Amino acid sequence: MLGISVKEFLLWKRKQLSKGGDKQTFAVLLDCMGGLSSSDINLITINPQGILHLKKNLEYLESVWDDHLLRSCPIQYLLGITFWRDLKLKVTNKVLIPRPETELIVDIVFNIFRRKSEKLFFAELGTGSGAISIALALAYPLSEGAATDINKDALEIATKNYLNSSTQSNLKFYCGNWWSPLENFKGKLDFAISNPPYIPKDTYEKLPKEVKNFEPKVALLGGEDGLKHIREIIQKAPLYLKEKGWLILENHFDQGEKVKQLLIKNKFTSIEIVKDLSGIGRFTIGRYK
Numbered sequence: 216m217l218g219i220s221v222k223e224f225l226l227w228k229r230k231q232l233s234k235g236g237d238k239q240t241f242a243v244l245l246d247c248m249g250g251l252s253s254s255d256i257n258l259i260t261i262n263p264q265g266i267l268h269l270k271k272n273l274e275y276l277e278s279v280w281d282d283h284l285l286r287s288c289p290i291q292y293l294l295g296i297t298f299w300r301d302l303k304l305k306v307t308n309k310v311l312i313p314r315p316e317t318e319l320i321v322d323i324v325f326n327i328f329r330r331k332s333e334k335l336f337f338a339e340l341g342t343g344s345g346a347i348s349i350a351l352a353l354a355y356p357l358s359e360g361a362a363t364d365i366n367k368d369a370l371e372i373a374t375k376n377y378l379n380s381s382t383q384s385n386l387k388f389y390c391g392n393w394w395s396p397l398e399n400f401k402g403k404l405d406f407a408i409s410n411p412p413y414i415p416k417d418t419y420e421k422l423p424k425e426v427k428n429f430e431p432k433v434a435l436l437g438g439e440d441g442l443k444h445i446r447e448i449i450q451k452a453p454l455y456l457k458e459k460g461w462l463i464l465e466n467h468f469d470q471g472e473k474v475k476q477l478l479i480k481n482k483f484t485s486i487e488i489v490k491d492l493s494g495i496g497r498f499t500i501g502r503y504k
């Protein structure tokens with residue numbers, strides 16, 4: 216731990232924020248790399264004459280901040296970690312940084328399956344960092360989960376995240392195209408969940424550089440109209456779900472109605488478009504018959 220005067224620290228902090236970037240991202244850097252949380256900072260400000268302790272020196276923290284500002288590299292990749300729900304997850308540029316709006320997909324499951332002691336059988340298609348599956352496996356300890364991804368590097372990270380977050384063994388990881396690694400689970404799933412790549416090609420080309428230059432294309436691009444993967448997932452879902460099993464999908468902000476029509480065409484019932492906290496129809500859910 217490196218001791219530094221509060222006064223010097225506050226001047227340095229002001230200088231860093233004057234270069235650009237946002238306060239929240241800077242707070243994440245101080246917390247994860249400096250070991251100084253926002254509440255620590257609020258406390259020390261009361262006593263500018265005091266001394267505070269940092270895990271890294273100011274020069275080092277400044278170099279990471281400059282790197283973030285100059286290259287627009289997401290701070291989560293520079294730090295190698297992100298926070299999602301109550302999980303602390305390792306992330307590299309091989310996985311999408313799990314988004315705050317995706318956190319709600321877990322609450323959708325909680326609303327459908329209210330008893331945490333249920334023995335459910337679930338699958339997540341395209342697990343990335345493992346965020347959704349890990350949250351579910353922890354919340355339903357008697358359940359069995361299968362998380363798939365086409366990207367081996369992502370699965371390696373998801374497996375590490377699971378081992379770091381849990382002492383349970385109710386989640387397994389499989390590599391392959393959407394449903395294909397789940398042949399053994401045909402007709403057995405209580406629910407399947409996916410946040411697949413759904414960005415239409417034109418939109419992908421115009422994404423902000425902090426996304427397009429750093430996050431994996433395979434995690435974002437959903438073909439010409441964005442629905443390529445969602446179509447495939449919906450068409451094959453009936454083979455894998457139990458009777459009355461649920462399919463829970465995240466989609467792009469304007470795809471809810473189209474996903475609903477795809478579900479109707481494939482004989483799903485109880486279809487609902489669920490809004491996120493910004494009022495956007497971000498999730499579409501349905502039951503197979």
Ligand SMILES: C[S@@+](CC[C@H](N)C(=O)[O-])C[C@H]1O[C@@H](n2cnc3c(N)ncnc32)[C@H](O)[C@@H]1O
Nearest residue numbers: 313341342343364365366392393410411412434
């Ligand atoms: C939008 S990311 C979601 C990651 C994570 N579930 C989350 O919500 O943060 C989509 C994931 O689907 C995976 N993926 C893309 N194409 C796939 C395919 N054909 N089969 C299986 N997984 C695929 C990507 O590697 C990526 O991890």
